[in-house]
Amino acid sequence: MKKTVLIYGLALALLVFLLEYFEYRFFIREMSSELFVFIIALTFTGLGLWVGKKLTNQTKIESPPFEQNEKAIRYLKISERELEVLELVAEGLSNKQISEKLFVSVNTTKTHLSHLYEKLEVKRRTQAVEKAKSLKLIE
Amino acid sequence: MKKTVLIYGLALALLVFLLEYFEYRFFIREMSSELFVFIIALTFTGLGLWVGKKLTNQTKIESPPFEQNEKAIRYLKISERELEVLELVAEGLSNKQISEKLFVSVNTTKTHLSHLYEKLEVKRRTQAVEKAKSLKLIE
């Protein structure tokens, strides 16, 4: 990162220096103004591309961070509690285990699940997990 | 992609045109040569970065290719048929649906599943799917 910026700065400085040194007015007389601008433009487009590649490579190779699709959650009108249940289902817990974790009765868990199935338009918990993951509702 | 290149081309053409139109020699007299080069360079570095971002975003979002962990499958002694069942379970199918797809009885499917649960050391289909995915047995 720092290295990339440094190299970029050096390249920039070098170009300016060279132009100055060789009296760039001389070049201008030799080539058309369009060509001159073109060369500068292409050079620095290349540099920009290169810098961009360096920068993105360093941020993208890392872990692909999970970002929850909150829009979808809102759109599907899935409540906080329902989402909690969904996450636990995705971990493979049984209704009973989920109920114990959340300190509610099994019936409550079942109700939440029923609502989830409706909203996700599925029939089974496995399908719910699949859909929820594909919609990025859960990790 | 095409759009990106098009916009880049247009920006380039526009700049050249403007410089020509306003007799850019006039500018040069007003500002130092370093400054002139600087502005061009910065402009096209920015363009390069932008183009780079567009391009990488389109190539990087692609799919990270799935490669099955065959070693683990062999180590766990999971048979072909069992793996098939596992994949269908992961798609959210019921035992009945799986049985129909594989042209076997529900009992057979259940037997395969029992064996899978043993080998994966889990109790439920949801956990089996979770574990199988984390072990890269299935996609």
Next chain:
DNA sequence: ATCAAAATCATACTTTCGGGTGATTCTCTA
């Protein structure tokens, strides 16, 4: 040809899920 593993199926039984219905309490907002 024999042996072992895998695949198939069955029967019986228990547990878990899921659907349907209805009720109560809480909380937030118009």
Next chain:
DNA sequence: TAGAGAATCACCCGAAAGTATGATTTTGAT
């Protein structure tokens, strides 16, 4: 403060899932 939505719980019933045990058939390797 009235009303809507969320969370809680209960009861019932049928369907699906999972367990246990045992049996037969296929298949591949020795």
